[in-house]
Amino acid sequence: MANQPAFELFAFWRSSATFRVRVALQLKGLSAHERIVDIDGGEQRSAAFLAINPLGGLPALQVDSGPPLTQSLAILEYLEELQPDPPLLPSDLLGRARVRSIAAMLASDTHPLITPRVKKYLTTSAGFDDAAWRAWQVQWFTTGMTAVEQRLASDAVPGKFCHGDTPTLADVCLASVIAVMRVFKISVANIPTIDRVMAACDAHAAFAAADPMRQVGAPAR
Amino acid sequence: MANQPAFELFAFWRSSATFRVRVALQLKGLSAHERIVDIDGGEQRSAAFLAINPLGGLPALQVDSGPPLTQSLAILEYLEELQPDPPLLPSDLLGRARVRSIAAMLASDTHPLITPRVKKYLTTSAGFDDAAWRAWQVQWFTTGMTAVEQRLASDAVPGKFCHGDTPTLADVCLASVIAVMRVFKISVANIPTIDRVMAACDAHAAFAAADPMRQVGAPAR
Numbered sequence: 297m298a299n300q301p302a303f304e305l306f307a308f309w310r311s312s313a314t315f316r317v318r319v320a321l322q323l324k325g326l327s328a329h330e331r332i333v334d335i336d337g338g339e340q341r342s343a344a345f346l347a348i349n350p351l352g353g354l355p356a357l358q359v360d361s362g363p364p365l366t367q368s369l370a371i372l373e374y375l376e377e378l379q380p381d382p383p384l385l386p387s388d389l390l391g392r393a394r395v396r397s398i399a400a401m402l403a404s405d406t407h408p409l410i411t412p413r414v415k416k417y418l419t420t421s422a423g424f425d426d427a428a429w430r431a432w433q434v435q436w437f438t439t440g441m442t443a444v445e446q447r448l449a450s451d452a453v454p455g456k457f458c459h460g461d462t463p464t465l466a467d468v469c470l471a472s473v474i475a476v477m478r479v480f481k482i483s484v485a486n487i488p489t490i491d492r493v494m495a496a497c498d499a500h501a502a503f504a505a506a507d508p509m510r511q512v513g514a515p516a517r
Numbered sequence: 518m519a520n521q522p523a524f525e526l527f528a529f530w531r532s533s534a535t536f537r538v539r540v541a542l543q544l545k546g547l548s549a550h551e552r553i554v555d556i557d558g559g560e561q562r563s564a565a566f567l568a569i570n571p572l573g574g575l576p577a578l579q580v581d582s583g584p585p586l587t588q589s590l591a592i593l594e595y596l597e598e599l600q601p602d603p604p605l606l607p608s609d610l611l612g613r614a615r616v617r618s619i620a621a622m623l624a625s626d627t628h629p630l631i632t633p634r635v636k637k638y639l640t641t642s643a644g645f646d647d648a649a650w651r652a653w654q655v656q657w658f659t660t661g662m663t664a665v666e667q668r669l670a671s672d673a674v675p676g677k678f679c680h681g682d683t684p685t686l687a688d689v690c691l692a693s694v695i696a697v698m699r700v701f702k703i704s705v706a707n708i709p710t711i712d713r714v715m716a717a718c719d720a721h722a723a724f725a726a727a728d729p730m731r732q733v734g735a736p737a738r
Contacts, residue, residue: 346667347671349664350663350664350665350667350668350671351622351626351660351661351664352664353626359611362611363615363671363672365611365614365615365618366618366622366668367617367618367621367622367625367626368621369590369617369621369625370614370615370617370618370620370621371614371618373613373614373617374610374611374613374614374617377610377613378610389595389598389599390580390583390586390595392594392595392598393586393591393592393594393595394584394586394591396588396590396591396594396595397586397587397588397591397592399591400588400589400590400591400625401572401587401588403625404588404590404621404624404625404629405572405574405588405629405632408625408626408629408630409629409630409635411626413660414630417653417656421652421656422643422645422649422653424643428643431642432638432643435638435642439572439634440572442571443571443572443573444571446567446571447571447587450568450571450584451584
């Protein structure tokens with residue numbers, strides 16, 4: 297995009313929600329300067345970052361010198377409106393609702409359950425040990441993926457992605473959750489439609505470029 | 518709206534996400550026939566309802582005879598596109614991102630943590646008693662409301678609602694979480710901006726009509 301706004305993306309290598317924005321920027325041909333917020337070091341809870349996002353979550357996207365945008369779904373919709381081509385939502389109303397619904401099943405009803413702030417509460421205030429936290433992660437990844445699998449299979453739309461032959465916000469959110477599942481070495485069985493869609497995402501340059509393991513700060517493979 | 522599609526809304530009196538759709542329908546002058554799904558009786562986990570929403574969450578909106586739309590944020594965006602007047606999003610890109618961000622802070626990062634499926638897991642698999650569940654609810658309502666308060670105060674937009682003098686999706690989602698906090702008799706201190714916005718919502722007929730206590734199935738006051 298010619299003359300795009302100046303983007304500063306507050307990011308971390310492993311962050312699932314940051315992955316979504318990285319993929320969308322790639323798909324739209326937009327670029328952002330990344331500023332690392334070290335989640336493992338608790339930097340998202342620093343006063344400096346809480347002034348940017350009072351929920352202490354990544355990503356945040358500063359546009360020129362304005363107040364930072366937060367919440368990945370809001371940022372994705374912003375990028376879609378700023379740079380409509382290529383579209384990440386279909387053109388028909390019901391199709392758009394389907395794509396946004398699948399995106400929200402993952403970004404709203406799955407991922408928020410396994411964020412650092414939830415881990416902190418469960419391990420410090422609720423007595424979860426490593427095994428209990430792992431079981432919690434597996435529970436919600438499995439619930440979310442199994443439900444998305446049923447959705448994709450029951451009201452199937454032809455094409456190699458979730459909704460046709462080009463990526464949409466549904467694929468961006470699906471791949472974002474799978475990406476952190478891979479980091480945590482968690483897999484869910486019996487999701488053949490998702491596996492097929494993920495093969496298409498993995499083969500797409502925009503998704504490959506957002507692979508957590510390829511980001512600054514990622515551990516060596 | 519003349520000749521609106523036939524809407525069947527799968528609903529429950531107390532459901533926060535159903536509240537959002539009820540308010541939006543009211544604001545848009547649209548109507549839906551409600552079909553009650555008894556969450557207290559576990560009906561959302563019945564095979565019949567899981568075929569409608571494999572995540573077992575409310576609401577779902579059937580449009581004519583098509584596959585039901587799920588996820589409140591997706592349904593709200595659908596209603597906004599179907600019936601743009603009155604708008605529930607501002608017209609400028611950054612304003613739209615701000616409104617969607619506040620909506621997601623509540624609908625994505627707060628409410629999913631206190632849903633029935635999470636309660637079921639914590640009370641059956643993680644040993645939470647009533648007090649522990651209550652502390653969990655208070656934790657996430659407080660975290661969400663405190664963050665939204667900071668957001669509203671730090672990048673304030675003039676007007677009696679979250680973003681101007683007419684309700685937006687931010688107000689719909691804010692009121693939806695406050696509505697269930699009232700049902701559970703949970704309040705959060707030191708949120709003066711939210712209290713002010715809620716006074717405007719409470720005085721608005723569309724929000725009043727969606728009050729959980731006024732819905733079919735609600736307990737007598």
